Amino acid sequence: MASKDRILRQKEETRNNILGAAYDIVKEEGWNGLSMRKIADKIEYTAPIIYEYFSNKEAILEELTGKGFVKLTKELQSAIDKFEKPEDQLEAMWMTYWDFAFTNTEMYQLMFGVQMTCCAQRCSAQEGPYKLFTQVIAEVMKDSNPSQDIIKQKYFTFFSVIHGLIAINIINKSDILETINAQILKDAIGGIIKSIQ
Amino acid sequence: MASKDRILRQKEETRNNILGAAYDIVKEEGWNGLSMRKIADKIEYTAPIIYEYFSNKEAILEELTGKGFVKLTKELQSAIDKFEKPEDQLEAMWMTYWDFAFTNTEMYQLMFGVQMTCCAQRCSAQEGPYKLFTQVIAEVMKDSNPSQDIIKQKYFTFFSVIHGLIAINIINKSDILETINAQILKDAIGGIIKSIQ
DNA sequence: TACATTTGCCTAACAGTGTTAAACGATTTA
DNA sequence: TAAATCGTTTAACACTGTTAGGCAAATGTA
Numbered sequence: 001m002a003s004k005d006r007i008l009r010q011k012e013e014t015r016n017n018i019l020g021a022a023y024d025i026v027k028e029e030g031w032n033g034l035s036m037r038k039i040a041d042k043i044e045y046t047a048p049i050i051y052e053y054f055s056n057k058e059a060i061l062e063e064l065t066g067k068g069f070v071k072l073t074k075e076l077q078s079a080i081d082k083f084e085k086p087e088d089q090l091e092a093m094w095m096t097y098w099d100f101a102f103t104n105t106e107m108y109q110l111m112f113g114v115q116m117t118c119c120a121q122r123c124s125a126q127e128g129p130y131k132l133f134t135q136v137i138a139e140v141m142k143d144s145n146p147s148q149d150i151i152k153q154k155y156f157t158f159f160s161v162i163h164g165l166i167a168i169n170i171i172n173k174s175d176i177l178e179t180i181n182a183q184i185l186k187d188a189i190g191g192i193i194k195s196i197q
Numbered sequence: 198m199a200s201k202d203r204i205l206r207q208k209e210e211t212r213n214n215i216l217g218a219a220y221d222i223v224k225e226e227g228w229n230g231l232s233m234r235k236i237a238d239k240i241e242y243t244a245p246i247i248y249e250y251f252s253n254k255e256a257i258l259e260e261l262t263g264k265g266f267v268k269l270t271k272e273l274q275s276a277i278d279k280f281e282k283p284e285d286q287l288e289a290m291w292m293t294y295w296d297f298a299f300t301n302t303e304m305y306q307l308m309f310g311v312q313m314t315c316c317a318q319r320c321s322a323q324e325g326p327y328k329l330f331t332q333v334i335a336e337v338m339k340d341s342n343p344s345q346d347i348i349k350q351k352y353f354t355f356f357s358v359i360h361g362l363i364a365i366n367i368i369n370k371s372d373i374l375e376t377i378n379a380q381i382l383k384d385a386i387g388g389i390i391k392s393i394q
Numbered sequence: 395t396a397c398a399t400t401t402g403c404c405t406a407a408c409a410g411t412g413t414t415a416a417a418c419g420a421t422t423t424a
Numbered sequence: 425t426a427a428a429t430c431g432t433t434t435a436a437c438a439c440t441g442t443t444a445g446g447c448a449a450a451t452g453t454a
Contacts (some may be wrong), residue, residue, distance in 0.1 A: 005283035036412060041408065046433055048414080073325030080329065085244025087390055093333065094359055094386050099324075101363045113362050115312040128270030129294075132277065136290060139283035153377045158367065160381060161354075162291055166298045167311050168353065180350045184357060189291050191392075193284055233441060243404055245443080254441065 015053045016042045019067070022060055026106050031115075050079040061110060072100050113171050130155070141196050154196050161188040212250045213242045216264070219257055223303050228312075258307060265304040269297050310368050327352070338393050350394050358385040 021042035025034050036057060042045040050135045054060045079096040101108040108114065134151050137158075141151065165184055169176060218239035222231050233254060237244040251257050276293040280286045298305040298330065305311065331348050336356075362381055366373060 019406085029200065035410080040215050040314055048434090049432065051413070052431085067321060067327050070397085073329065076326055076329045080333065085308075086333050087394065090330075090333050090390055091386055094332065094355060095382075097359060098382060102360055102366075105367060108363065109367065112360060112364075113312040114308040114367050116368050126266060129273055132270065132273045133287075133290065136277065136283050136287050149374070149377065150262050153380055156362070156373065156377060157358075157381050157385065158291060159365060160361030160385070162294060162357075162361070163309060163364060164357030164359070165353070165365060166295065166305065167355060167360060169299075170302060170306065170311050171313050176353065177346070177349075180346065180353060183350055184354050185292075185295060188354065188357070189288055191388075193287055195388075197284065232439085234439090244441085245405090246403065248442070381407085 011053075014043065014045075018050055018053055019060065019064060021105070023064060026110075031106065031109065065111050066109070068104070068111045071104070071107075072097070072111075075100055113167070133158070137196065140193065143197075154192070158189075158192055161192070208250075209239065211242075215247055215250055215255065216261060220261060220303070223307075228303065228306065261304070262308050265301070265308045268301070269294070269308075272297055283341075309364070311364075330355070334393065337390065340394075351389070355386070355389055358389070 012053045018039060021039045022034060025038050025042065028032070034057075036050055038062075040050060050060075054063070075096050076093050079092040080089045081091055133155050137151050137154050138146065146154075162185070165181065165188075169181065213234045215236060218236045219231060222239065231254075233244045233247055236257075237247060245319075251260070272293050273290050276289040280289055282309050331350050334348050334351050335343065337352070343351075359382070362378065362385075366378065
């Protein structure tokens with residue numbers, strides 16, 4: 001019975017339709033706008049049938065995450081293939097990584113847990129730490145008479161390393177060895193301070 | 198009438214109780230576990246009265262965020278006060294920042310939008326990029342015969358800078374100048390590659 | 395003291411969420 | 425032809441944030 005095959009193919013297709021619809025909604029309305037009923041609407045079914053393809057909403061998210069990692073991996077591989085020297089490869093890889101994050105921002109958010117909650121308040125409240133840091137950085141750099149932009153840049157360099165490291169630790173829940181954390185922290189802070197003196 | 202004062206004080210108190218209850222729930226159940234009715238339960242009221250103190254749930258989150266930034270700012274200030282040389286101050290500040298993130302993890306998550314969605318799937322799927330990166334890093338470092346731990350450390354250093362930078366950009370929605378981004382990216386990638394060669 | 399007004403708080407409800415159980419018609423199997 | 429299975433829907437449950445209405449006690453006014 002070849003109809004079995006066709007039915008299986010159809011099942012696979014609606015499965016993909018669910019994932020596609022989900023991601024479409026997310027691109028339009030963000031992760032908070034995603035709901036089972038909206039997915040159902042988009043694929044012209046009612047909500048419960050989704051549960052015949054995915055055990056729950058999180059399973060959909062997990063599968064999308066998986067697809068995201070596969071896509072990222074492929075792009076990284078093709079970045080490798082473009083160069084011969086490993087140094088060039090590495091640089092191309094991180095540039096590819098950077099591009100991936102901004103051409104698939106929603107996907108990146110899901111994969112690495114980047115969320116935006118409220119911004120208006122934050123932008124002003126954030127000024128406290130920002131001011132303190134930039135003041136001290138300016139003091140460290142006072143011999144080279146840096147511009148405000150340079151100070152800002154140095155601040156963000158610090159911030160990137162340390163926030164990045166914190167984020168990995170929170171997401172991976174201390175999967176990383178404590179010694180590695182300490183080493184990176186010490187290296188990064190010491191290194192940047194030295195570079196700006 | 199002195200009773201007016203007392204009533205005002207009581208109002209201020211329940212306002213704080215709401216914020217306190219909210220944060221207590223979050224520490225127990227995470228940000229997803231927070232609901233208006235649970236807050237109401239904890240302060241022994243019903244949900245609607247919360248709306249006499251806060252216009253909506255997000256307003257509570259915003260106020261908590263604000264308190265978080267105030268607390269962080271204070272701790273940073275006292276880190277500054279402990280040292281004289283700006284280099285030492287800067288180091289102490291980032292160490293304080295690091296500590297703040299892990300003694301107030303939930304708060305940090307709210308302040309800087311760090312979310313964890315699903316982990317089981319991710320940890321395995323994440324291996325794709327991880328393997329590619331560490332392979333190339335190992336190749337770059339092959340002359341110094343590095344251990345697996347060293348390679349892992351270098352990978353996380355890269356990852357921290359770049360993920361951190363991406364996260365800031367996503368959260369602040371391109372508040373940062375493009376030139377600063379490019380500069381940091383170039384500096385970071387180039388710098389780390391040079392340091393591992 | 396008597397009435398009117400404000401205050402504090404609650405119940406009930408609306409619209410939305412994820413998820414499950416029951417049902418029903420169509421299709422496949424025996 | 426009868427039985428079983430499949431695909432799908434409707435209805436419901438227990439939640440979510442949020443709003444409207446009402447009730448009773450406290451307060452203000454005469």
